[in-house]
Amino acid sequence: MLLFIVIAPLLTALLILIGAPARLTALLGSAATLIASFAAFFVYDTARGGFQFVSSFPISATWRLQFLLGADGLTLIMLLLAALVLLCAVWFTPPVEKSERLFYACLLFIAGGAIGAFASLDLFFFYAFHELALIPTFLLIGIWGSGNRSAAAWKITIYLGLGSFVLLLGLIMLYRSVPPELRSFDLRALQLVAASGGILPAAQNQIFFLLLIGFGVLISLFPFHSWAPEAYASAPAPAAMLHAGVLKKFGLYGLLRVALPLLPEGAQHWRTLLIVLLLGNIIYVGLVTIAQKRLDWMLGYSSVMHMGYIFLGIASANVIGLNGAAVLMFAHGISIALLFALAGEIRRRAGTLVFADLGGLGKLMPFAGFAFGVAAFASIGLPGFANFAAEVMVFFGAFRVGADWQGFHLFQVATVLALWGVVISAVYMLRAYRAIFMGAPNERLHSPFPDLSRTLRLPIVLLIAATMIVGFLPNTVLRLLQPTFSAPVAANR
Amino acid sequence: MIPAPSLEIAVLLWGLLLLLMESCAGKTDRRGVAYAGIGGLIVALVASFFLAQSPAAAPTGFWSFYTADPLAIFFKRFALVTTILVLVMAIDYAPAIRMGVPGANPHAGLGEFFTLPIFTCAGLMWMASAIDFVMIFVSLELVTMSFYVLVSFTRRNPATLEAGVKYLILSALSTGFLVFGITWIFGVTGETSLLRLSSTLATQPIDRIPLLFGVALVLVALGFKIAAVPFHIWVPDVYQGSPTPVTAFLSVGSKAAGFVVLLRVLVPFLALPQVGHLLVGMAALTLIYGNFAALPQSNLKRLLAYSSIAHAGYLLIGVVAVAGAAVAYYLVAYLLMTLLCFAVLIVVGNTGGDQIEDYAGLAKRSPFLAFAMLIGMISLAGVPFTAGFLGKFFIFDAAIRQHQMLLVVIGIVTVGCGFYYYLKVVRAMYWLEPASDAAPITVSPLSRVTMTLLVAAIFVLGVYPQPILDALRPSETALRSTR
Numbered sequence: 010m011l012l013f014i015v016i017a018p019l020l021t022a023l024l025i026l027i028g029a030p031a032r033l034t035a036l037l038g039s040a041a042t043l044i045a046s047f048a049a050f051f052v053y054d055t056a057r058g059g060f061q062f063v064s065s066f067p068i069s070a071t072w073r074l075q076f077l078l079g080a081d082g083l084t085l086i087m088l089l090l091a092a093l094v095l096l097c098a099v100w101f102t103p104p105v106e107k108s109e110r111l112f113y114a115c116l117l118f119i120a121g122g123a124i125g126a127f128a129s130l131d132l133f134f135f136y137a138f139h140e141l142a143l144i145p146t147f148l149l150i151g152i153w154g155s156g157n158r159s160a161a162a163w164k165i166t167i168y169l170g171l172g173s174f175v176l177l178l179g180l181i182m183l184y185r186s187v188p189p190e191l192r193s194f195d196l197r198a199l200q201l202v203a204a205s206g207g208i209l210p211a212a213q214n215q216i217f218f219l220l221l222i223g224f225g226v227l228i229s230l231f232p233f234h235s236w237a238p239e240a241y242a243s244a245p246a247p248a249a250m251l252h253a254g255v256l257k258k259f260g261l262y263g264l265l266r267v268a269l270p271l272l273p274e275g276a277q278h279w280r281t282l283l284i285v286l287l288l289g290n291i292i293y294v295g296l297v298t299i300a301q302k303r304l305d306w307m308l309g310y311s312s313v314m315h316m317g318y319i320f321l322g323i324a325s326a327n328v329i330g331l332n333g334a335a336v337l338m339f340a341h342g343i344s345i346a347l348l349f350a351l352a353g354e355i356r357r358r359a360g361t362l363v364f365a366d367l368g369g370l371g372k373l374m375p376f377a378g379f380a381f382g383v384a385a386f387a388s389i390g391l392p393g394f395a396n397f398a399a400e401v402m403v404f405f406g407a408f409r410v411g412a413d414w415q416g417f418h419l420f421q422v423a424t425v426l427a428l429w430g431v432v433i434s435a436v437y438m439l440r441a442y443r444a445i446f447m448g449a450p451n452e453r454l455h456s457p458f459p460d461l462s463r464t465l466r467l468p469i470v471l472l473i474a475a476t477m478i479v480g481f482l483p484n485t486v487l488r489l490l491q492p493t494f495s496a497p498v499a500a501n502r
Numbered sequence: 503m504i505p506a507p508s509l510e511i512a513v514l515l516w517g518l519l520l521l522l523m524e525s526c527a528g529k530t531d532r533r534g535v536a537y538a539g540i541g542g543l544i545v546a547l548v549a550s551f552f553l554a555q556s557p558a559a560a561p562t563g564f565w566s567f568y569t570a571d572p573l574a575i576f577f578k579r580f581a582l583v584t585t586i587l588v589l590v591m592a593i594d595y596a597p598a599i600r601m602g603v604p605g606a607n608p609h610a611g612l613g614e615f616f617t618l619p620i621f622t623c624a625g626l627m628w629m630a631s632a633i634d635f636v637m638i639f640v641s642l643e644l645v646t647m648s649f650y651v652l653v654s655f656t657r658r659n660p661a662t663l664e665a666g667v668k669y670l671i672l673s674a675l676s677t678g679f680l681v682f683g684i685t686w687i688f689g690v691t692g693e694t695s696l697l698r699l700s701s702t703l704a705t706q707p708i709d710r711i712p713l714l715f716g717v718a719l720v721l722v723a724l725g726f727k728i729a730a731v732p733f734h735i736w737v738p739d740v741y742q743g744s745p746t747p748v749t750a751f752l753s754v755g756s757k758a759a760g761f762v763v764l765l766r767v768l769v770p771f772l773a774l775p776q777v778g779h780l781l782v783g784m785a786a787l788t789l790i791y792g793n794f795a796a797l798p799q800s801n802l803k804r805l806l807a808y809s810s811i812a813h814a815g816y817l818l819i820g821v822v823a824v825a826g827a828a829v830a831y832y833l834v835a836y837l838l839m840t841l842l843c844f845a846v847l848i849v850v851g852n853t854g855g856d857q858i859e860d861y862a863g864l865a866k867r868s869p870f871l872a873f874a875m876l877i878g879m880i881s882l883a884g885v886p887f888t889a890g891f892l893g894k895f896f897i898f899d900a901a902i903r904q905h906q907m908l909l910v911v912i913g914i915v916t917v918g919c920g921f922y923y924y925l926k927v928v929r930a931m932y933w934l935e936p937a938s939d940a941a942p943i944t945v946s947p948l949s950r951v952t953m954t955l956l957v958a959a960i961f962v963l964g965v966y967p968q969p970i971l972d973a974l975r976p977s978e979t980a981l982r983s984t985r
Contacts, residue, residue, distance in 0.1 A: 069968045108865070111932075137886030144880055147925060151933045159933075166925060170883075171918040178914060181899050 010049050011062040011078045014088060015128050017042045018095065018121035022114040035099045035113040039120070043092040050085050050489075058082075058492030060130060060197065073193040077131040082489030083335055087127040087262055090342045093475060094254040095120035097468040098247035101350045103357055105153070112153060115145035116247055123255045127262060132180050132194040135267075139227075139259045140173055142252075149248040150240060155356070156305075161243035168236040172226025176263075179219030183271065186212040196267070203271040210274040217275025220268045221283065228260035229313045230320065231289030238309030246353020249305075253312045254346035258338045261316070264323050265335065276326060283324045284423050290317030292426060295433035299440070304352050304362040307441055311388065311434065312345045321427055322403035325420070330406020331494045333399050336479065336486055340387070340395030343476045347384040347469065351377055354465070355445070358458055364441065369450035373458035378446040380461075380469045385438040387476050390431055395479035404428060503554035506570035509546055509578065510627045516542040517620035524613030532612035533593055539620050540589050547582040550575060566695050567634030576830060576973055577630035577762050580837065584755045585623035587841045590952050591747040592616055594848045598745065602656025615655055619751060622648040629759045635684045635694040638763055642680070642727075645759060646673050652748040653740060665743025672736045676726035683719025686712055700770040710774065717771050721780060724767070727760030728814045729753075731787040741807035746851060749803060750844035753810040758833045761817055765826055772824060781822045786912050789815030793916035796923045802847060803856045805923060806840070809882060812916065816897050819909045825900030827974045832897055834970055835881070835889035835963065842956040843878040845949060846871050853943055858927055863936025868943040872931045874953045881960050883924040884917055889963040896967075 021038025025031050053061055060079035068074045080088065098116055105112045122141030129135040143166060150162040183199070184192060186209070191202050202208065208216075222233075229237040237257075241249045269276055294314045301307035319341070322334025354377060355370065356362050371378035387394035404427065410420040461469070479486055516539070524535050556570040592599075596612060603611035625644030632638040650673070654666020684694065690713045691706075693699045702708070725733040741749045771777045792812030799805040813836055820829035847856065849871060854860040865872040881890035894917070901910045945953075963970065 068966055069971065071968070071971050111865075137891070140886040140891075143885060144876075144925075144928070147928070148932055151929060159929075162929075163922065163925075167918055167921050170921040171914070174884075174914045174917050177895070178898065178902070178910060181895070181902050185899070185902055 010045060010052070011080055011128050012064055014042055014045045014049065014092070015078060015121070015125045017045065018117045018124060022117035022121065025110050025114045025117070028110075031105075031109045031113045032099075032102070035102075035117060036096075038117065039092065039096040039099050042120075042124070043089075043096050046085070046088045046092040049080065050089055053080070053082070053085055053489065055082070055488055055492065060084075063130070072133075073195070074133055075131055075195070076129075076134055077195060078128045079130040079197075080128060081493050082486075082491070083262070083265065083493045084127050085489060086335065086339050086486050087258060088124060090258070090339050091120055091124045091127065091255045093471065094250055094342060094346045097346060097350060097472055098250045100468040101250070101353065101465065102245075102247045103353075108152065111148065112245075115149045116251060118142065118145040119149075119248070119251045119256055123251075123259055126259050130196045132184070132196060132199075132267065135196075135263070136173070136177060136180055139256075142256050143169060143173075146240075146244075146248065146252060146256075150244045153245045153248075154243040155245075156243045157239070158243045161239045165236045165240035168233070169227060172223055172233065174223075175219055175226065176223025179216050179223050180267075182212070182216050182219065183208075183267075186216060199271055203273075208272065210278075213272040213275035214278045215275075217268055217272045217279055220263070220272070221279055224260035224263045224268065225286070226260075227263075228257055228316050228320075229290075230316065231286040231293065234290070234294060234313045237313050238306050241309035241312065241349070242303070242305035246349050246356070249308075249349040249353075250346040253309075253349060254342040257312070257316070258342055261319050261323070261334070261338055265331065269323065269326060269331075273326075280324055280326075281419060283320060284419055287317040287320035287324065288423055288426055290314055290320065291430040292433075295430050295437075299433065299437045301437070302364055304355070304364065304367075304441060304445065307437060308345065308348050308352060311348075311437065312341070314430070314434065315341050315345075315388070317430065318400055318403050318427060321407050321423065322399075324423075325403070325406040325410045327406050327409060328494050329402050329409065332487060332490050333402025333404075333406055335490050335494075336395060336483060337399035337403060339486065340399045340476060340479065343472050344384050344387040344394070344396060347380065347472045347476075348388065350469070350472075351381050351384065354461060359454055364444035366453055367445045367451055368448045369446070370458065371446035373450060374460040376460050376466060380473070381446065382442060383473055385442050387473075387480075389435045389438050393477065393480050395476045395483070398480055398483040400431070504549055504552050506553050506556065506575070506631065507568065509550060509553065510624050510631075512549075513543070513546050513582075513620060513627065514624040516546075517617050517624065520620065521613070521617045524617065527609075527613065529607060529609065532609045532616065533596065535613050536589050536593050536616040539616055540586050543582050543586045543589070543620070543623065547579060547586070550579050550582065553578075561697060566697065567637045568631050569633045570631060572974065573762070573765075573826065573830070574631040577758065578627045580758055580833065581623050581626035581630065581755060584626075584751065584758070584837055584841070585619050587845070587952065587956075588619050588747050588751045588755075589616060590948060591750060591841075591845050591848050592619070594845075594852070594946060594949055595745060595747050597852060599656060602658050602662065602745070604658060611655065615652070615745075618648050618652050619747075622652070622751065622755065626755050626759050630762050632763070633696045633766060635687070635696070638767070639680060639684065642759075642763070643677065645756065646677065649673075649748070649752065649756065652751070653744045655748065656745050659743075661743040662745065663743075665740040668736050669740045669744075672726065676723045676733070679719045679726075680723030683716045683721075683723065686716030686719065690716065696766060696770055703770055703773065714774065714776055717774070717777055718780065720767060721777075721784075724760050724764050725784060728757050728764065728817070729811050730784050730814050730818060731791040731811065734788070734791070734811050734814075737811055738804050738807045741810070742801060742804045742856075746803065746844060746848045746856075749806075750841055753806065753844075754837050754840055757810065757814065757817075758837070761821070761829060761833060764821055765829060768821065778822065781818060782906065782909060785815055785818035785822055785909055787815075788812070788818055789909075789912050789916045793919040793923075797919055799923065800858050801856055802858050802861065802927065805858070805927075806843060806847075809920075809923070810840070812920065813882075815916070816894060816913065819901050819906065819913060820897045822906060822909065823897075823900035823904040825896070825903075827971060828893075828896035828900045830974050831967060831970050832893035835893035835960075838956050838960050838963070839878045839881040839888070839890050842874060842953060842960070843882070845953055845956070846875045846878065849943060849945055849949060853941070858930050859934075861927060861930040862934035863940065864931040864943075866936050867940055868945065870945060870950065870953075871943060874957055875931060876928055877957050877960055879924040879927050881964070883920045887961065887964050889960045889967075892964055892967050 125138030628641035796808035881888035
């Protein structure tokens with residue numbers, strides 16, 4: 010089943026390139042992926058826990074390399090997110106004027122790369138699948154982008170290319186740090202080695218730093234974030250949905266899956282640095298977000314800012330914080346995809362996303378206004394949405410670390426500051442809502458403004474439903490996450 | 503089983519035979535010569551799988567300067583594959599040859615152009631087996647001599663003539679360095695056989711300074727062959743000026759042969775730490791220069807010349823880390839992706855120029871060529887699931903194993919440059935609109951099949967490297983054991 014989920018988007022992309030009707034095939038392929046992910050979600054045996062649906066194909070005996078797929082609760086949540094956002098991104102794709110096939114194929118390759126990376130239990134393929142998205146992103150921004158697309162495409166490609174080679178360096182060093190007879194790229198084998206103390210603390214410190222920088226670039230951690238807003242502003246809406254919603258979660262997933270469980274000492278060692286950087290994400294980037302004058306740039310910066318909360322959960326390294334981080338990855342993926350989708354629709358109608366040129370759209374497009382409001386509330390983290398459930402867990406987790414250490418500590422300072430970040434995101438989201446949807450329609454908008462068509466409402470309802478279900482019933486996903494995070498953390502303490 | 507030297511002799515004789523027949527062919531179409539050459543080389547390639555390895559006993563007589571270990575056999579196949587692909591390209595390049603060579607006969611020069619690569623191939627195959635300085639020198643000269651002719655073949659073109667003169671003078675100079683270096687080494691140790699050199703160095707007290715001087719001179723000559731900085735000055739002009747199939751041959755065949763010899767020659771000398779430092783410096787300079795100088799290039803052929811320097815840098819990291827398998831794998835990956843790019847370059851070059859702007863909108867003019875070029879470029883840049891990525895992966899792994907962190911850091915920074923200049927071509931092909939007068943491009947069936955095979959090989963080896971690693975494992979141990 011897992012093999013099908015990984016192969017389906019890639020196969021669909023190849024079919025489209027060969028000559029199948031582009032939009033229909035893409036919709037069918039991504040719907041099939043979503044259904045299969047749902048099925049895996051419900052078939053997964055929580056009582057047994059651990060990695061299930063494992064399938065492996067040997068590649069190289071010399072390197073003990075194999076194509077190894079497997080999923081636990083965390084994987085399944087990410088797969089569900091990827092499949093859901095993929096379907097919505099394909100659905101939201103407006104008619105493409107030039108090279109329609111290539112457009113859909115690129116979208117499917119990005120999603121396929123992310124899904125393959127999430128499902129790989131082998132570090133080599135985990136890395137390689139993520140890179141599958143690099144060239145399609147370059148093409149999507151370059152060919153169909155808007156604004157300063159050329160600069161944005163170069164920036165994201167070179168930034169991410171370099172970042173992933175730093176990551177590769179870290180992964181090779183990880184592979185080399187294990188005694189020769191135990192060397193392997195198999196994550197399960199490495200976890201056993203790490204649990205028995207097979208990776209020396211000095212090596213852990215070096216490797217964790219490399220992984221933090223490598224993954225950090227991919228996630229847009231504070232000083233390495235400048236590629237993100239520009240790229241998301243220039244990318245066509247479906248590409249921004251997939252990249253910000255799904256692909257960027259790869260780095261976080263890597264930290265949760267690889268860096269933390271394998272290198273606990275390293276994580277301890279670099280914790281303070283991580284806290285400082287993530288406050289940069291939340292406070293500095295948050296203030297920058299308020300200053301934005303265009304919706305696409307604002308959304309790009311806001312997606313960078315929200316990474317800070319997920320980092321906070323990861324830095325706390327306790328069960329509740331990690332669970333919060335995982336749920337927040339899902340929640341943020343949904344809400345940012347929804348926002349980018351709506352921004353894309355507004356851009357298509359108004360031809361601009363500058364706040365000063367918009368206004369009063371709430372009267373012209375009531376449904377879009379409603380959906381944007383819901384997405385903005387979700388993004389701020391109001392109760393009832395998945396983001397709230399997740400952020401609460403992150404804050405409790407982070408505060409708790411300070412409590413364990415007794416006294417007022419860095420973690421408590423960070424938590425308090427991060428809580429103010431929620432206010433920051435409320436400020437910019439509500440300002441954006443007011444500028445776009447409230448007031449009288451701006452006189453510069455002449456063209457007729459049809460509301461979202463009926464067919465486009467379905468994916469929006471789907472995304473809102475996903476975030477509300479997890480918001481009201483967080484246990485639907487926490488149930489699956491429990492075995493993932495209790496095991497490695499218990500081993501570390 | 504076939505004794506190893508007979509393969510080279512057969513290739514040489516086949517070349518001579520074709521040259522003889524071609525000279526009496528009158529006005530018939532010379533492409534037959536190329537097809538016959540390709541056929542003969544394919545037979546030789548098949549035969550190479552039935553070669554007898556050299557006797558395991560202590561080498562004496564003939565076997566003390568000629569070896570048929572797995573590394574040698576592997577690179578014989580490498581030379582054969584390269585030459586076959588170059589001949590396929592040469593067929594596509596025939597129109598440019600006809601324009602570039604004076605003569606009343608419409609087929610003037612074509613016959614020689616198709617047969618000379620076969621002689622080069624024989625030289626490359628000898629070189630793969632050479633384990634004695636004399637033998638290395640002779641086979642190197644066989645290769646270089648045929649390149650002298652090939653580089654300046656289209657002699658009506660002044661750029662080609664310039665390339666030919668530059669290559670002739672600088673190559674002769676580097677040959678001089680090689681001979682001089684060999685005499686110093688011989689003078690100090692009294693040996694030219696690499697095998698006996700190792701034991702002499704290990705057992706007898708030797709004056710280090712003159713020996714190092716000799717090794718440094720040999721490194722200069724080999725650095726010229728592999729296009730390492732600071733012996734790279736000839737590369738951009740010669741690559742740009744030569745007929746494109748010859749450029750491809752130079753950048754793959756000549757470089758691979760240089761690296762085989764380098765691997766073999768260095769084995770006895772790597773015990774000297776100074777040689778290691780020298781190589782680290784050379785690798786660092788080559789990486790930095792090759793990659794940064796490639797950034798502003800606007801001519802694709804020249805860009806590939808700088809990329810060839812850059813890749814020599816990555817290969818040198820492997821040499822420094824004494825990772826024979828990694829170097830060999832990288833060379834195979836380099837062969838596939840470079841020849842793929844040159845094959846596309848020739849077809850597109852026939853309809854326009856070699857400037858990157860001539861590739862604008864290639865995706866519209868010929869989706870197949872654009873896709874092939876895309877794969878070649880992303881493999882050169884090192885994107886996963888292509889052979890080029892695994893090559894870099896093995897090289898970086900070897901460097902980390904040997905704690906060459908400086909080279910690893912430089913390597914990673916320069917990979918970033920690579921993304922820029924390789925994707926510049928992708929940008930032209932896919933983003934930009936074609937010129938209004940640009941017509942669709944047709945690709946001959948033979949080229950289409952060849953390019954498809956190359957693309958397939960890039961992906962297959964990029965996911966499943968085991969065949970290459972298996973073919974080399976014995977040679978890795980052989981290299982180690984000779985130390």
